[in-house]
Amino acid sequence: SQQGEEDPQALSIQEGENATMNCSYKTSINNLQWYRQNSGRGLVHLILIRSNEREKHSGRLRVTLDTSKKSSSLLITASRAADTASYFCATFSGFQKLVFGTGTRLLVSP
Amino acid sequence: EPEVTQTPSHQVTQMGQEVILRCVPISNHLYFYWYRQILGQKVEFLVSFYNNEISEKSEIFDDQFSVERPDGSNFTLKIRSTKLEDSAMYFCASSEALRTGRTEAFFGQGTRLTVV
Numbered sequence: 001s002q003q004g005e006e007d008p009q010a011l012s013i014q015e016g017e018n019a020t021m022n023c024s025y026k027t028s029i030n031n032l033q034w035y036r037q038n039s040g041r042g043l044v045h046l047i048l049i050r051s052n053e054r055e056k057h058s059g060r061l062r063v064t065l066d067t068s069k070k071s072s073s074l075l076i077t078a079s080r081a082a083d084t085a086s087y088f089c090a091t092f093s094g095f096q097k098l099v100f101g102t103g104t105r106l107l108v109s110p
Numbered sequence: 111e112p113e114v115t116q117t118p119s120h121q122v123t124q125m126g127q128e129v130i131l132r133c134v135p136i137s138n139h140l141y142f143y144w145y146r147q148i149l150g151q152k153v154e155f156l157v158s159f160y161n162n163e164i165s166e167k168s169e170i171f172d173d174q175f176s177v178e179r180p181d182g183s184n185f186t187l188k189i190r191s192t193k194l195e196d197s198a199m200y201f202c203a204s205s206e207a208l209r210t211g212r213t214e215a216f217f218g219q220g221t222r223l224t225v226v
Contacts, residue, residue: 033214033215035217037153040199040220040222041219041220042201042217042218042219042220043153043201043203043217044217045214045215045216045217048214088152088153090215097143097155097158097166098143098155098203098215099155100145100152100153100154100155101152102152103152103153
């Protein structure tokens with residue numbers, strides 16, 4: 001399988017705390033992307049990190065990529081209740097195809 | 111901001127019936143995709159489409175499925191004879207070019223298909 005695997009599967013934290021989600025994948029990649037999905041809704045792109053990058057920031061998001069370990073992490077700092085959602089990593093497999101991981105369900109309590 | 115739109119938002123159909131799910135990708139995008147998500151499960155790739163032909167498809171995308179870009183703006187997914195296990199949320203997405211790493215995929219809000 002070329003899917004990404006996320007851990008933890010579920011994460012429950014308090015507002016203001018940081019949330020860290022990890023993703024592992026199996027194939028070489030051009031880039032790795034993180035998406036967010038609110039319950040029953042579409043996927044929203046959060047951040048893209050290229051294979052030659054090691055870290056990237058966007059607002060309260062920080063993504064790291066370790067291609068030697070085939071892993072990535074997404075850190076959300078100072079979390080808010082509105083961050084409650086499922087988070088997915090996605091990588092390339094084949095010519096033009098994003099392959100999604102299993103996702104992490106994040107619950108941020110006020 | 112440009113967005114991918116999907117219609118209908120919810121479709122209920124009887125087993126064995128044909129359904130067509132419709133999508134309007136972002137106008138300057140070149141690559142189009144269908145994904146599905148069975149309730150509570152992962153997002154699964156179905157098919158990618160470029161230059162008016164399928165560029166890749168998964169093992170899920172069997173002969174019951176077809177895609178079409180009939181008029182230069184719409185992108186449709188047809189399921190010829192629906193089965194109960196086709197019940198899922200179907201997402202359309204489009205992008206300029208994923209492989210080069212220049213951009214991301216934009217997803218529609220999905221069509222919830224319920225087969226009864």
